Amino acid sequence: MLHLLNHYATQDECSFTLSLFFQPEHLRWQSARQAIGFAWQDKNSSKLQALAYFWLENQQATSPLAASFGGFDFDNELSDKQLFAFVEAVFCWLKTQQIHAVQIIQAPVCYQIHYLRLQKVLAFFSTNIISETNQHLAISDIPFAKIIDPAAKRRLNKCEKQHFFLEINPQKLNEQYDFIQKERLAKGIPLTITKARFLSLFESFPESFIPFTLYHNNQIIATCTAVIVVPQQIIYYFLPANSLSYKPFSPSILLIKHLYEYAQLHKYKILDLGISSVNGMLNENLFRFKRNLGAITTTKQIGKFEI
Numbered sequence: 001m002l003h004l005l006n007h008y009a010t011q012d013e014c015s016f017t018l019s020l021f022f023q024p025e026h027l028r029w030q031s032a033r034q035a036i037g038f039a040w041q042d043k044n045s046s047k048l049q050a051l052a053y054f055w056l057e058n059q060q061a062t063s064p065l066a067a068s069f070g071g072f073d074f075d076n077e078l079s080d081k082q083l084f085a086f087v088e089a090v091f092c093w094l095k096t097q098q099i100h101a102v103q104i105i106q107a108p109v110c111y112q113i114h115y116l117r118l119q120k121v122l123a124f125f126s127t128n129i130i131s132e133t134n135q136h137l138a139i140s141d142i143p144f145a146k147i148i149d150p151a152a153k154r155r156l157n158k159c160e161k162q163h164f165f166l167e168i169n170p171q172k173l174n175e176q177y178d179f180i181q182k183e184r185l186a187k188g189i190p191l192t193i194t195k196a197r198f199l200s201l202f203e204s205f206p207e208s209f210i211p212f213t214l215y216h217n218n219q220i221i222a223t224c225t226a227v228i229v230v231p232q233q234i235i236y237y238f239l240p241a242n243s244l245s246y247k248p249f250s251p252s253i254l255l256i257k258h259l260y261e262y263a264q265l266h267k268y269k270i271l272d273l274g275i276s277s278v279n280g281m282l283n284e285n286l287f288r289f290k291r292n293l294g295a296i297t298t299t300k301q302i303g304k305f306e307i
Contacts (some may be wrong), residue, residue: 002089005037008053013049016075019107020208020229021067027053029204030066038093040078040086050074050086060101061094066197068180068229068236071104072122076114084121091125095307096307102305108134110298112235122303129303130280133287135269135295137256139264144257147294152253159254166258174201177213179220180241187244198239201225209238212258213225214251219243222251226259229272235263235271236272256293275300 008024011017020026027035033055034072040050052072054061072090074083096164103120109115113189123129137147145153176272177195184191202209213223224240237259242252256273263271291297 001041001043002086002093003039003041003048004093005039006070008035008037009039009048009051012025012046014075015045015049016073016235017078017230018051019073019111019234020205020227021064021069022051022053022073023127025204027208029200030064031055035063035065036061036095038086038090038192040074040082040231047075049078049241052086052090053092054097054102056094056097058105058106059099060100062103062110064105068227068238069105069107071106071303072118073107074114076112080117080121082267083117087118087121087125097107100307102303103305104301104306106301106303108136108272108298108300110134110136110296111230111274119299119301122301123145125307126303128305129301132275132276133277133282134298134300135273135287135290136298137260137263137273137293137295139260139268139271141264144260148253149294150294152250152292155250156253156257159249159251160247162216164251164257165192166220166250167213167215168210170202170206170211171211172213173202175209176213176223179223179243183241183243186245192250193239209240212262213253213254216251221246221249222255224252224255224259225265232267232269234270234272235259235268238292252289264307267299 008027033054035055038052039048053066054063070087131287177198180189208228210226212226214221222242225238227236229236259271273290276283276290
């Protein structure tokens with residue numbers, strides 16, 4: 001049955017693994033305002049089997065407020081009937097609070113195969129759902145150079161001959177952010193996080209946010225942040241940027257190789273490379289780049305619901 005939460009649920013309270021973005025510390029980081037929490041608990045269970053958090057403002061409910069995804073998460077043991085009842089109960093309660101619109105960004109399907117069941121449930125409540133194209137690498141014992149296509153391998157070899165070197169240095173976050181800002185501005189890509197908020201992620205979650213930066217001649221040529229979304233399961237490729245002047249080398253390929261090898265070393269299963277579309281419109285160049293690195297295509301749903 002549905003429960004309204006007066007706190008953010010901890011891992012000990014739940015029957016399923018909480019991703020970073022459902023953990024109390026990250027929910028508090030997203031906003032000083034308390035989100036409304038919903039949980040499903042079967043009468044025969046002592047654990048919470050499903051969760052959802054929403055921030056309410058101007059007759060709209062939003063999840064997440066400042067994260068890669070939010071929305072609903074649940075235990076695979078939850079039946080289809082229970083899952084439907086949970087989603088329906090959440091929407092019904094929101095409607096009693098004069099909420100007329102709900103916006104949800106769900107986790108990519110590659111995170112949990114049972115998210116396909118949630119997609120079917122959400123589709124019942126709205127036809128205004130965008131399926132973004134998401135791509136990820138499956139981590140295995142196969143070397144990175146053997147999962148990429150020949151053209152990508154040639155560019156990788158070109159990078160390695162130039163002796164580009166990797167640094168993982170939390171003391172250089174200001175430099176990393178400034179580089180991201182400069183390169184995104186040059187390419188007309190908006191940067192939606194301020195420097196203060198960017199720095200606070202590493203301060204608040206030092207074990208979950210790891211800066212990966214490539215240098216050449218003491219200058220940054222490519223960077224990203226590895227986000228540990230689920231320990232020993234999923235790493236997310238966050239805020240990547242590369243120098244336009246090094247475009248012939250594609251240093252991002254070498255950077256992703258380092259991420260892949262880090263994931264291999266630490267026994268992760270998925271390296272999430274993020275979406276390759278905006279509002280459902282495919283960025284074919286970005287999609288092709290990731291596909292040539294051996295990326296697998298799934299979906300990430302963004303839903304807007306009128307209730």
